[in-house]
Amino acid sequence: MTTRLQLSFPRQFARTQRFTLGAPRAFTVSPDGSRVVFLRSASGTDRAGRLWVLDLDSEARRPQERLAADPGALTGGAEERLSAQERARRERSREGSAGIVGYAVDQAVELAAFTLSGRLFAAELRAGTARELPVPGPVIDPRPSPDGRHIAYVARGALRVTGAEGEEDRALAEPDDEHTTYGLAEFIAAEEMDRSRGFWWAPESDRLLVARVDEREVRRWWISDPAHPDREPEQVAYPAAGTPNAQVRLYLVTLDGERREVGWDRSRYPYLARVHWSAAGAPLLLVQSRDQRTQLYLAVDTETGVTRTVHVDEDRVWLDLFPGVPAWAPDGRLVRIADEGGARVLAVGDRALTGGQLQLRAVLDIGESDVLVSAAAGEEATDPEIGEIHVYRVNELGIERVSEGPGVHSAVRSGRITVLASSRTEVSGASVQVLREGKPVATVASYAERPVLTARVRLCEAGALRIPCGVLLPEGYQESDGPLPVLMDPYGGPHGQRVFAAQNPYLTSQWFADQGFAVIVADGRGTPGRSPGWEKAIKDNFPLTLDDQIEALHALAGAFPLDLGRVGIRGWSYGGYLAAMAVLRRPDVFHAAVAGAPVSDLRMYDTHYTERYLGDPAERPEAYAANSLVTEDGLTALENPARPLMIIHGLADDNVVAAHTLRLSSALLAAGRAHEVLPLSGVTHMTPQEQIAENLLLLQVDFLKRSLPRR
Template sequence: MTELSFPRQHARTQRFTLGAPRAFVASPEGGRVAFVRSGSGTDRAQALWVLDVPPAPGDGGSRDGGAAADGERLVADPAALLAGGEEELSPAERARRERSREGSAGIVGFAVDKAVAVAAFALSGRLFTAGLTPGGAAPRELVVPGPVVDPRPSPDGRLVAYAAQGALRVVGADGTGDRALAEPDGPSVTWGLAEFVAAEEMGRSRGFWWSPDSAALLVARVDETPVQRWWIGDPAHPDRRPAEVPYPAAGTDNAVVSLFLVGLDGTRRAVEWDAGRYPYLADVLWSGAGQPLLLVQARDQREQAYLTVDPATGATRTLLLEEDRIWLDLFAGSPSLTPSGELVRITDEDGARVLKVGDKTLTGAELHLRAVLDAGDEDVLVAASAGEQAADPEIGEVHVYRVGAAGVVRVSAEPGVHTAVRAGELTVLTSAVPDRPGGRSVVLRGTEAVAEVRSYTQAPVLTTRPRLLAAGEHRIPTAVLLPHGYTEGDGPLPVLLDPYGGPHGQRVYAAHNTHLVSQWFADQGFAVIVADGRGTPGRSPAWEKAIAFDFAGVSVADQVEALHALAGSYPLDLDRVAIRGWSYGGYLAALAALRRPDVFHAAVVGAPVTDFRLYDTHYTERYLGHPAERPEVYDANSVVTEAGLVGAAEPARPMMIIHGLADDNVLVANTLRLSSALLAAGRPHEVLPLSGVTHMTPQEQVAENLLLLQVEFLKRSLAR
């Protein structure tokens, strides 16, 4: 059989993510772990599985219910539930998947009750439940109004709440008693769904939360009436109406988000806070550890408040205020509460990103906190990378730690990138390491490994060989990849910089699969450099905030610094240097070619933001301020304004600009305006429009050919 090429395999496996177990939930009593996984490395349809964990010695438990020898049970198969029919996605579900960059199909997510005994999920807009315990109830459809979005069981498992057609509804787990708890009171109003900026930028993908006693819910009401409308058409199908998209671009109005306590009898109480001062509802937590907890932010994100909610009245009380003169970041799992009710949060303190429990600071500058994974009374489980004052910088590594009275204890042993899910005694530790393709998920009881969840991911047809190092005066985390089989006698190589280079986008990881595409480009005859300059996550607050009001200057300067720092140690032909990137990386590639043509000789510019007045409020205003207050900052960081393009230095360098015409995150208007400006300035470029493609490129043929076309362009542009 002919071996697949890497571009085809990379596309067919959705970047080697298909077949990997994910979305783990562990039961609090330690008996099982639920997760989703597709049936092979090329199967897009995710199914719901349970791993029955072997009992601890002396527990006397036994496994039953048809578990396989390794303890895994298939709980819900989307093909069987749809009887072989095609999956149909509602616009709301498509939007949710786009916001989460979800390209697979089937059961892509699920929610559980407190005991992890019942799961609820939406499939093709229909509502399903399934028992998760051994011998539990088979999957069944609950016939309710649809299309269903984000169903979630009550903590006691008796009810399921879900969003449908703008309403928040509830139904008995037996399928009876369906009713609306809150219905839209206007054409642009929804209940129980996250608004665009919450899902895209804040990490909040949900819009309702059950009370611990299953008697009420906190429900977000979103009114998009003030949000400006943009229109996204498909020029390949002029017979179709353009899609109307509420898009809160920088400097324009956001959706109005409010929160209500809704009883099962339909009673409703408004949750009151100063929404004029804090319009962003960043997070909501309602656990058995205390009153509901809100995190709300000011529009400029320099101030945020932690609020508790009185469930009887809806009144809020300020638990804590935080301020930062530059901006405040949001972190996964923060805030949380310990079982005894202490506030757990990640914050910046004395130049470090630390973990605080109550008033106590439990970590220092040796760690850079990334996420809170679980909060217990004895310790808090976190993910962190090495801080700037760590003895060993551990470039590209992220580890799992227990932080508590015993100090800071590392859970993950191997060098690599690790994360975890924990409940009670069980921890599911997922690891990716440099010398092994894919990931590995091991179940720990306490500190002992008791099971491993199978992965069906394909092994890549190539092996990555990155050299990880700190480059230049700023010690920029960098990966260098050379062609397989390269020897010094082969001479200097044309150079390809392959960054993301901006906020939220770390690329230099100590993991094998992270560098597959860069290695493939290297094997086409390039020395590839991936540099995480200032502004990228994972090092220190000062490092991340160095780009405040200056994307363009800092991001380009750090790519140049890394390139020149490596020139004496690696076979780099500095007369043939190209740069490629997607999203912020595409913006950075355009900047580099326009502003430093003395360094960069060609650029592949993918889905770029070319004028940040066209990007959303929460992201853009955090870094560049409000455009009405700082128009000069927006001009200086644009590549299409006079300050951005017309002032660009000579000589002109060739660009390939790529953009999906259906992109509702970075609209294709960005590329069209760049192309118009380049044409007016007489600068060479070519545009590759992708019909029907969003900000993701999950389509197999599109993803494969994009790689091949980029290589052809780069070789042509850098030819001597």
């Protein structure tokens, strides 16, 4: 009899892709309430997503799961091969799994379409059969028409449509040249606007709205792999701050290929941020000005392509985008999320249905009599719930919380059926319940692995600003062990909340704590989840996020065993920028840093993100100088005492390109500053590879122990 050795946490963390494999996700509920469709791999270490159906009205009189599509069976077990465009789409969505990673359905949720290795497949969800359709490839983003008779998709930059059986395949819109595509989201939409789509079916299934993207004016960058000098560098169109964006137009295209352009003032409102088309009203667009201080809600006349303004939002700082909105309510009123009176509220028509007690995050579903939303406690809440996110039903009569108990909850709903996923601090992963009219009728099993450690996080607020924090100490720590070296473990910037009332977000932090550190995760100003003013306080002032890390650290020193003479910080992306800035600008507080993929020169980051916070670099060069690490203002920090700094960067990163780290390293070298650089050949911004993900954790803890020795 053999005994299976328990994996170390770093190996398990890497092998399970952060414990996401085997967990059910991407739920869709059929309008008749009979089926729930979802993705799930076969185990907690299997990367290949499978398509599943949960029959709620089965002949067995109890819910039954069945497999609707198995990628291994459909491809004969062949190795997955992805086109460059598909790899880029997955990088934008941070998708690291394989097999079926996404799908789309018709209105009745009877037909699903998906791709495997660039080939088009369709699954009959009632019958449980799946088949390949013979169409030109590589196929990207297939989507059935609402009536289920056609499937539209993109191949080689052209929008194409085929019958549901693969018949009468044809191109509806073909690219004019190598610079244009139809039906795809441009880089800036997918990376920063959370818009991954480039075409939308009409409810009647007779036409589509199709985005035409022209990248000829976007500057070209080259991503090379120095470990393979025989390979040509990859060319990418990257819109850095202050440089031209892709030109995006929108067309109404019939199934016969007739085309009519949708008109709006694209010079004033170049960003196509959202498109919504439902039976409740005309196609609805949300377009933004380049400075993101003004946005228009536009209704489209489907006969002429002319648009009319339904609503205008303006903000002196910036306007945020939210999932699920804008949209029409069934009675024709506009549903949106807005910043009003210092609160982030749900507005239906001319009326705000929520106030400062909630911080709206997303609209999940719009029903006949209510709106289902995701929200956190707002600043006016009487009993703040640190790190909690709940699901609420909202209408003119009031607000009702659907989710129960402390935790992070999300939901998908159609008609009477709600799929509620709940994560909590005391258990790993998420539990998934299926509710019919609010009453549990089924659960969806998770095959995700159970972590070999348990995060023991203490949630609290720190300092006068009441900064949300999670604090983790080593397992078995006793007061007699004395003060511990501190590791700040933030993201700390826009769109990057880290303090959640859930177990899995703290697993890596707990592992670092078990190596002998007191770990602090702090969400200061600029992070989401609290109030518009909290997020927008960092306008022109990213170093404010460092000030809040310091305030949290010092405020917690009286309540936890923190050795303020040994303080390290680690982070990735914005967190990497924050970590590097910590040891360069505040070496009096921070004694070592691990900076992963840091944005060292903000002039080299993209337009929609960077200009939102700092403006146009040609008009406001002083803002970029003050916030970047390698501009003249940033380099004045090199006069400070040197602290150990490890910089890590994937050389294949097309989001935060490796030039950020190379420029920072050159500046440090020119100043005679010792530092370590760890280049990762062939690695992108995600670092999904198992061995790399595992060894990165081990190398970081080794560096921190060397840099923060016992006194």
